[in-house]
Amino acid sequence: xxxxxxxxxxxxxxxxxxxxxxxxxxxxxxxxxxxxxxxxxxxxxxxxxxxxxxxxxxxxxxxxxxxxxxxxxxxxxxxxxxxxxxxxxxxxxxxxxxxxxxxxxxxxxxxxxxxxxxxxxxxxxxxxxxxxxxxxxxxxxxxxxxxxxxxxxxxxxxxxxxxxxxxxxxxxxxxxxxxxxxxxxxxxxxxxxxxxxxxxxxxxxxxxxxxxxxxxxxxxxxxxxxxxxxxxxxxxxxxxxxxxxxxxxxxxxxxxxxxxxxxxxxxxxxxxxxxxxxxxxxxxxxxxxxxxxxxxxxxxxxxxxxxxxxxxxxxxxxxxxxxxxxxxxxxxxxxxxxxxxxxxxxxxxxxxxxxxxxxxxxxxxxxxxxxxxxxxxxxxxxxxxxxxxxxxxxxxxxxxxxxxxxxxxxxxxxxxxxxxxxxxxxxxxxxxxxxxxxxxxxxxxxxxxxxxxxxxx
Amino acid sequence: xxxxxxxxxxxxxxxxxxxxxxxxxxxxxxxxxxxxxxxxxxxxxxxxxxxxxxxxxxxxxxxxxxxxxxxxxxxxxxxxxxxxxxxxxxxxxxxxxxxxxxxxxxxxxxxxxxxxxxxxxxxxxxxxxxxxxxxxxxxxxxxxxxxxxxxxxxxxxxxxxxxxxxxxxxxxxxxxxxxxxxxxxxxxxxxxxxxxxxxxxxxxxxxxxxxxxxxxxxxxxxxxxxxxxxxxxxxxxxxxxxxxxxxxxxxxxxxxxxxxxxxxxxxxxxxxxxxxxxxxxxxxxxxxxxxxxxxxxxxxxxxxxxxxxxxxxxxxxxxxxxxxxxxxxxxxxxxxxxxxxxxxxxxxxxxxxxxxxxxxxxxxxxxxxxxxxxxxxxxxxxxxxxxxxxxxxxxxxxxxxxxxxxxxxxxxxxxxxxxxxxxxxxxxxxxxxxxxxxxxxxxxxxxxxxxxxxxxx
Numbered sequence: 020x021x022x023x024x025x026x027x028x029x030x031x032x033x034x035x036x037x038x039x040x041x042x043x044x045x046x047x048x049x050x051x052x053x054x055x056x057x058x059x060x061x062x063x064x065x066x067x068x069x070x071x072x073x074x075x076x077x078x079x080x081x082x083x084x085x086x087x088x089x090x091x092x093x094x095x096x097x098x099x100x101x102x103x104x105x106x107x108x109x110x111x112x113x114x115x116x117x118x119x120x121x122x123x124x125x126x127x128x129x130x131x132x133x134x135x136x137x138x139x140x141x142x143x144x145x146x147x148x149x150x151x152x153x154x155x156x157x158x159x160x161x162x163x164x165x166x167x168x169x170x171x172x173x174x175x176x177x178x179x180x181x182x183x184x185x186x187x188x189x190x191x192x193x194x195x196x197x198x199x200x201x202x203x204x205x206x207x208x209x210x211x212x213x214x215x216x217x218x219x220x221x222x223x224x225x226x227x228x229x230x231x232x233x234x235x236x237x238x239x240x241x242x243x244x245x246x247x248x249x250x251x252x253x254x255x256x257x258x259x260x261x262x263x264x265x266x267x268x269x270x271x272x273x274x275x276x277x278x279x280x281x282x283x284x285x286x287x288x289x290x291x292x293x294x295x296x297x298x299x300x301x302x303x304x305x306x307x308x309x310x311x312x313x314x315x316x317x318x319x320x321x322x323x324x325x326x327x328x329x330x331x332x333x334x335x336x337x338x339x340x341x342x343x344x345x346x347x348x349x350x351x352x353x354x355x356x357x358x359x360x361x362x363x364x365x366x367x368x369x370x371x372x373x374x375x376x377x378x379x380x381x382x383x384x385x386x387x388x389x390x391x392x393x394x395x396x397x398x399x400x401x402x403x404x405x406x407x408x409x410x411x412x413x414x415x416x417x418x419x420x421x422x423x424x425x426x427x428x429x430x431x432x433x434x435x436x437x438x439x440x441x442x443x444x445x446x447x448x449x450x451x452x453x454x455x456x457x458x459x460x461x462x463x464x465x466x467x468x469x470x471x472x473x474x475x476x
Numbered sequence: 477x478x479x480x481x482x483x484x485x486x487x488x489x490x491x492x493x494x495x496x497x498x499x500x501x502x503x504x505x506x507x508x509x510x511x512x513x514x515x516x517x518x519x520x521x522x523x524x525x526x527x528x529x530x531x532x533x534x535x536x537x538x539x540x541x542x543x544x545x546x547x548x549x550x551x552x553x554x555x556x557x558x559x560x561x562x563x564x565x566x567x568x569x570x571x572x573x574x575x576x577x578x579x580x581x582x583x584x585x586x587x588x589x590x591x592x593x594x595x596x597x598x599x600x601x602x603x604x605x606x607x608x609x610x611x612x613x614x615x616x617x618x619x620x621x622x623x624x625x626x627x628x629x630x631x632x633x634x635x636x637x638x639x640x641x642x643x644x645x646x647x648x649x650x651x652x653x654x655x656x657x658x659x660x661x662x663x664x665x666x667x668x669x670x671x672x673x674x675x676x677x678x679x680x681x682x683x684x685x686x687x688x689x690x691x692x693x694x695x696x697x698x699x700x701x702x703x704x705x706x707x708x709x710x711x712x713x714x715x716x717x718x719x720x721x722x723x724x725x726x727x728x729x730x731x732x733x734x735x736x737x738x739x740x741x742x743x744x745x746x747x748x749x750x751x752x753x754x755x756x757x758x759x760x761x762x763x764x765x766x767x768x769x770x771x772x773x774x775x776x777x778x779x780x781x782x783x784x785x786x787x788x789x790x791x792x793x794x795x796x797x798x799x800x801x802x803x804x805x806x807x808x809x810x811x812x813x814x815x816x817x818x819x820x821x822x823x824x825x826x827x828x829x830x831x832x833x834x835x836x837x838x839x840x841x842x843x844x845x846x847x848x849x850x851x852x853x854x855x856x857x858x859x860x861x862x863x864x865x866x867x868x869x870x871x872x873x874x875x876x877x878x879x880x881x882x883x884x885x886x887x888x889x890x891x892x893x894x895x896x897x898x899x900x901x902x903x904x905x906x907x908x909x910x911x912x913x914x915x916x917x918x919x920x921x922x923x924x925x926x927x928x929x930x931x932x933x
Contacts, residue, residue, distance in 0.1 A: 025533045027569035027791040029523060030551070035566070037573060038518035038580065045519050057848040059826030059855035059875075061495035062502050066486060066599050067524065067585060068544070068555075076482045087525070087553075089546030091589055094487070096544075098525075109492070112484035116494060118872045120859060122825070123495065128524060132548055142523050157858040159837055170848075282841040334484040368579070369516030380616055384739040391514040391627075398516035401614040402577060415575045418516075 032133070032141030034349050039366030039417070044352055046365065046468045047175060048126055051146050051346075054171045055124040058163065060148055063125045065105035071095040073108055076333035085131045098130040102147045102345070103330075110151055111334035119153035120160065126348065138357075140349050149343030151330055156340045158272050161306040161326055162279030164344050168310060168322055169285045171346075176362070176467025179313045180321075182285075183293035186273040186306050187325070189255065190297060192266025193241055196258075197234050206230065207297035210242055214295075214316065242295040248277050251292045269305070276306055304328045308344055318354055322346045355469060362470045367417040370460055371397040374409045376425035383424050386434070386449060393453050395460070413439060419463075420456055489590070489598030491806050496823030496874070501809055503822065503925045504632060505583055508603050508803075511627045512581040515620065517605055520582045522562035528552040530565055533790035542588045555587040559604045559802070560787075567608055568791035576610035577617065583805065595814075597806050606800030608787055613797045615729050618763040618783055619736030621801050625767060625779055626742045628803075633819070633924025636770045637778075639742075640750035643730040643763050644782070646712065647754060649723025650698055653715075654691050663687065664754040667699055671752070671773065699752040705734050708749045726762070733763055761785045765801055775811055779803045812926060819927045824874040827917055828854040831866045833882035840881050843891070843906060850910050852917070870896060876920075877913055 029035045036044055052062070071088055074097045078086070087098040099105050102125045110121060126146045133139055148167060150160045165182045172180055190210070194203040209224045216224075218239065225235045244254050255270050273292065280290055298307045305326035312318055324344030331339050355361050371390055375383035383399050390397045398418070400409045413421050423435035428446070436452040437444040438459075447455075486492045493501055509519070528545055531554045535543070544555040556562050559582045567578060583603045590596055605624060607617045622639045629637055644664070651660040666681045673681075675696065682692045701711050712727050730749065737747055755764045762783035769775055781801030788796050812818050828847055832840035840856050847854045855875070857866045870878050880892035885903070893909040894901040895916075904912075 024792060025529055025790055027565040027788070028527065028530060029565075029569065030525060030527060030553075033523040033525065035522055037570065038520065038578075041519050041521055044521070056825075057851070057853050059829075059853050061825045062498050063495065064498055064501070065492055066490040068487060068490065068587070068599060070485065070487060072482055073485060087546075087548055089544075089548075091544055091546075096487075108484040108486075112486070113494065118869055121495075122855065130525070142525060152859070155859070157860065159841075159858045162841075163856075166845075279838070279841060282838040284842070284845045331484070333482055335481060368513075368518045372516075381736070381739040384616075384619075384736060385741070388623075388741045394514070396514050396516050398579065399620075401616045402609070402612070403614065412575055 030141070032135035032139065034140055034143070034353070038368065040356070042366050042368065043361050043468055047348065047352065048144075048146075050174050050468065051124075051126060051171055051348075054167060054174055055148055057170070058122070058148075058167050060122045060124040063106070063109065063123045064127065065099070065102070065109055065125065067099055067128065067130075068096050069099060069105065069108070071097040073334075074099060074104055077104070085133055087130045087132055099127075100131050101129050102127060102145050103149075103343070106147075106149060106151075107331035107339075108334060110339060111331040111337070114335065114337060119151065120156060121151045122149070123151075124148045138350060138353050140353075143347065143349035146346040146348045147343060149330075149341050151339050151341040154338050154340075156342065158275055158305070158326075159279050161272070161276045161342050162283060164324065164342055165280050165290055165308065166283035166285050168308075168344060168346075169283075169289055172310075172322075174467070176469030177312075180289065181311055181313055182290040182322075183296050183309045183311065184273070184276065184280075184290060184306065185292065185294055185296040186269040186276075187297070187303050188265050188269025188305055189273055189294070190242075190269075192264055192269050193258070194238075195265055196260070197237060199230060199234065202228050202230065204301055206238065210238070210295060211297040213242060214319070244294055248287075248290075248292050251294070252277070272305055298323065298325055302327050306342065315358075321351050321354070360469050362466055362468060363417075364463060364466055365468065367419065369396040369398045369416070369418050370456055371395055371420045371422055372409075372413040372416075372418045373397060373399045373422045373424060374413075375399065375401075376423060377429065382429045386422065386424065389449065390453060390456075393457065395453065395456055419459070422452065487598070489592035489596065491597055491600070491810070495825065497813070497818075499823050499825065500818050500925055504805065504809065505601075505603075507631045507925065508581075508583060508628055508805075511624060511631055512605055514627070515579070515605075515624050517579045517581040520563070520566065520580045521584065522556070522559070522566055522582065524555055524585065524587075525553050526556060526562065526565070528554040530791075531556060531561055534561070542590055544587045544589055556584075557588050558586050559584060559602050560606075560800070563604075563606060563608075564788035564796075565791060567796060568788040568794070571792065571794060576608065577613060578608045579606070580608075581605045595807060595810050597810075600804065600806035603803040603805045604800060606787075606798050608796050608798040611795050611797075613799065615732055615762070615783075616736050618729070618733045618799050619740060621781065621799055622737050622747055622765065623740035623742050625765075625801060625803075626740075626746055629767075631924070633926030634769075637746065638768055638770055639747040639779075640753050640766045640768065641730070641733065641737075641747060641763065642749065642751055642753040643726040643733075644754070644760050645722050645726025645762055646730055646751070647726075649721055649726050650715070651695075652722055653717070654694060656687060656691065659685050659687065661758055663695065667695070667752060668754040670699060671776070701751055705744075705747075705749050708751070709734070729762055755780065755782055759784050763799065772815075778808050778811070817926050819923055819925060820874075821920060821923055822925065824876065826853045826855045826873070826875050827913060828852055828877045828879055829866075829870040829873075829875045830854060830856045830879045830881060831870075832856065832858075833880060834886065839886045843879065843881065846906065847910060847913075850914065852910065852913055876916070879909065 086100050128142055129145050130142055132141055191203045194206055205228050222235045244251055252274050259267050296307055296309050303325035307325035309320035310322035326342040328340050330341045373383050373387055387397050387399050419439055421437045428434055433446050433448055434452050436447050543557050585599055586602050587599055589598055648660045651663055662685050679692045701708055709731050716724050753764050753766050760782035764782035766777035767779035783799040785797050787798045830840050830844055844854050844856050878894045885891055890903050890905055891909050893904050
């Protein structure tokens, strides 16, 4: 570092992308916004700072330790650590002004002062959707959520993923049948780790909760039930006592959700019942979701959520049941990048670079206006540099086309039009050059952010 | 408040919009992103939290007092208070990986703990564009900035605005000619208030700086030079000593910038030279901009910026000149809303509400998928409510079309298609209904966020 200068640096655990990568990141956000919009979800944007009393109303333990909390004057402030608590606050606060079911998405940064490590971030984007009911909410909404997620991922270019679905009532009901009501929540936390620990470890942990060995076996058999969705439901029906208890309720919901996911045209290979999905949080009361890359189960869930009975119980007496899901966007981007799943194309800030070869630049400026009117992104290289610097600039930015404008071109109202990918250069009327660029771009526009070929290799 | 509940509230000075208004706000951001993109600017997204040492490298006085600064563990952190300092950090930090000129936009929240008052926010969006050169940057870039701003505002639906342009070298050069070099920066701060204070007050303030009465008169005459851009430039040329000093340099730049703004096709009524624009900050060294609503000068500038010599002098020895402008987006939105300039249309989250009239909802779900495939935003009303609640939901959300699906419609593969604006209802094949909706939407899509009629009344 030079003397007297401050070293420019970014905090550890804070993702700051290079410009080309930022374009890819933004394209992912745009795709999400587009799909959420097609399903009629409202966008929301709540403050990043809230009163600590409001934000930490129900927090405790780990959350309290991780949050960025401080005083400004006499005000005790906390930076939001998720998008669910702000949603709860918003709905309780604006209850009378909202219409229910209230469907919203929010894509925003949240803050957790976790131990910084590779692939873990302290500032990260979450991309959440939720549907909130007033008093009640039809279980069919639980089938819409996987349909939205399916569309988000496929529009991004992902194919090889599975949305895994379970119902906490099925699990709780089953534990009840084993007379394990009191341990149900703790058992679910253990069950939730099934992908991460060995069968022996799982049994040890269950036994530590006071579960008898034969019941451990039954639990492990139960959560291991395999087959098609129809086969799993048939198996579960055999376990039913038909007394309409919690297990039967959960089973009925699960069956309905599976039926309607199909009505939403989600292909069967992209969703399946997985009885081992429990989600650690007590918060969830019905349907639960996780989403995994088929070839990379080690990554764990990239998109999780579920049904809850009471969104805002800390703020209001109103019963506000809901269902939602959250994508950890910053982590997802980090993973996609590490796996080299992202398409390199589409990281250019412009489609065309205009390189003027004359002293007066008015003509070049006029042509840039024509290009923009035609919806073509373009830059003009205004600087007085050597030719190789100008063309090198286009190369470095991966700008696909260059228009050269010399005296000749201006006199004839033409452009020397170079395709940097093929190296081909032709002299052509401006309108032809614009048409060619537009045709190439509309083809390129069909490319997804994530390379489908790569994810399927 | 109910006992045991925490009152859900949002901090004072933090804007949190209702869902319909949020859609309008997001449309403004989308328009900005679209236009910035057409000019080939990279998007950037820097962290909201930075090390205090980095963020406050050049801060002092008011800034230091206003910032949200705190410790987490041993780290001294500050929330960003503008988007310029993070840009300076970014460019210095990533210098070797960037290509210059580096054009970037950033639309993001910044934080200033100012005294909360109507129309003033502590968390607010800035929307910034900057072009950074490596060592030098052609002055023609200074003409591109007003062109971008003109396109942003007109695409939003604003017409009645003026981008006011000046050059600090013209001002400084003039003060030098009056032998007022030493007071130049202080005089500019005073001159900058011309719109807000009386002529007498201005003279008093100049005299307080030790400026003699006859020089005060000359300054006031100078900054009051009126006329077309050509006329003002002609007047300025008369003042030139033709010795190539600072005044002449500034005048040459100003003339070039005005010439190229015209080449960018910005209509003459939307920009003009205003010699009273000084911008308070010492930071600016050449071209300066302010933008005002013609009929509401009392609002002051809604978009300001200028040319600077050294973006990142606190972080690097590299000379990084640049030019940029910033829109205070949250304040702008607040003003547009207060003035009722925003189009009420376009605040609906969906184009179509599907209301199923049967027990089984599979058919409705299938039709929603068809609509979305056609790019139509739609919701299905899944809840078991009375008919008037269902139609009331569409009304409240301002959803323009409703599809009713009863047994009859399903059997005939038709929909009862209601236009809620006209009240008209027809039974029609699904494909016809979709075509009608798309035709109406493409017409509605031409409506700008801001009502042009209203701003011109």
